[in-house]
Ligand SMILES: Nc1ncnc2c1ncn2[C@@H]1O[C@H](COP(=O)(O)OP(=O)(O)O)[C@@H](O)[C@H]1O
């Protein structure tokens with residue numbers, strides 16, 4: 001039995017957290033390969049080391065004083081080392097980092113040092129081998145992750161290591177420069193390592209007891225989802241449930257390796273199991289709710305639009321010309337509505353509208369901004385009648401005005417458009433009707 005265990009920043013924010021992590025790893029001999037993140041926040045007001053590293057690099061690059069920030073970063077690691085009573089020093093490492101900062105090794109290099117240093121400490125603490133991610137995780141010249149090459153090199157390298165610590169978040173390009181995944185990318189490293197060793201399980205340890213039915217910043221103490229499919233999770237992750245990086249799903253899914261989201265502060269909790277498919281009936285009709293604010297809708301009306309071949313394509317081509325991706329596109333007989341990210345759209349608003357007029361000569365174009373999208377996701381919805389009806393009556397009851405509904409053809413999700421200002425209320429209403437009051 002082989003497990004890959006990834007620990008997020010909050011799980012490694014202090015010496016005390018490291019001790020919890022040590023206990024978790026020692027409690028199960030199959031936890032052989034460890035992927036640490038950089039130290040995260042110790043409390044709400046604290047800063048993540050990754051953010052401090054970005055700040056430090058930006059200051060050094062702009063020729064400003066960066067020493068105070070670098071000292072702050074050093075202190076974070078010193079506190080962990082002394083708290084664990086380890087006999088090691090990172091002084092030499094910090095000299096190299098500072099020198100490279102000044103020689104402009106790059107912003108990604110700077111950010112990656114958070115995981116690099118934390119992994120050196122973790123390897124020392126556990127007595128595991130340290131394997132630098134720069135030697136086993138690769139990106140091409142354009143910065144795209146090279147999955148096949150990485151898999152080949154990583155599996156060969158790990159076959160020679162009984163136990164190992166591999167820093168999360170970064171790898172290298174062929175010229176040796178460091179490249180990171182996007183923020184939260186240690187989840188991706190964990191997944192890639194799990195694939196390479198054909199792990200039986202990828203455990204992703206964080207500060208919540210699994211994937212929650214809704215964002216805990218909106219719903220107090222939401223229920224934990226026991227089992228969720230990759231597809232359901234992808235829908236939720238895309239719509240803002242931020243517990244796992246979106247790209248972390250693909251490598252393990254290909255190999256059929258389940259992911260177990262666990263809580264470092266409550267290791268006795270079973271967490272959430274993420275699987276390809278399951279015959280387990282979900283506890284509730286819906287599996288989860290997620291959403292995002294900051295959308296804009298463009299409603300286009302034209303009599304007999306439905307008979308005009310290529311109408312939709314011509315409209316979408318206008319958005320494409322300005323590099324704007326569309327999120328949803330519900331349509332009626334004489335209307336179609338395109339939902340886009342407000343931040344992407346604002347700059348080109350007038351050009352897009354003019355383009356639509358030229359392309360399809362509509363009768364009417366109307367826009368609305370400050371909208372939010374809420375996704376209600378669940379494999380159980382297909383088999384249950386009246387789900388949409390329950391959602392709308394709950395929203396009406398809470399006086400939330402529904403601007404749009406879009407049911408995906410897979411019947412795995414229902415997307416609802418509401419005003420930004422109604423976003424939290426909408427999520428609460430849906431949570432209440434399906435979770436609090438469902439038995
Ligand atoms: N549906 C959800 N389920 C669980 N956590 C969620 C959800 N939506 C948002 N979150 C947030 O995601 C956080 C965990 O992700 P992250 O901060 O990346 O952790 P880590 O530092 O361990 O990688 C939780 O603390 C929680 O606030």
Ligand SMILES: N[C@@H](CC(=O)OP(=O)(O)O)C(=O)O
Nearest residue numbers: 008009037050183184185186
């Ligand atoms: N430290 C990086 C990568 C990462 O995955 O961190 P975490 O596991 O704390 O989300 C970041 O902050 O983006």
